[in-house]
Amino acid sequence: MNIVGIAGSPTRPSRSTALLRQALAQLEAAGGHSRLIEVADLPAQAILRAEFRDPSLVAAVEAVEAADVVVVATPC
Structure with missing residues (x-):
């Protein structure tokens, strides 16, 4: 499974990006391969x-097009 995470936060460190990284790690543990794109x-x-x-x-567009799953995280 090809997974792309898109982090929309403009700041670092970012809580939403940290949560996204955790989600990607769990998906990788389930057998996926992930890539993180930080806007x-x-x-x-x-x-x-x-x-x-x-x-x-x-x-970035090619990565999203090739993904089986796209996970997006943005701050509130």
Whole structure:
């Protein structure tokens, strides 16, 4: 099972990202392979300008497209 976690918190450390990491660890223990994408690590200008050819955005989109499961965590 291919799992992608998307952490939407702009701050570090983040409680929502910590919970996401724990969920991904449990899914991996059940036989999955996971990857964590932290939105804060993606280039803000590329996101704001919808530069969908930016290599970081391309890689993130490809990871989500290939995932069997996507888990999203955002702060309240």
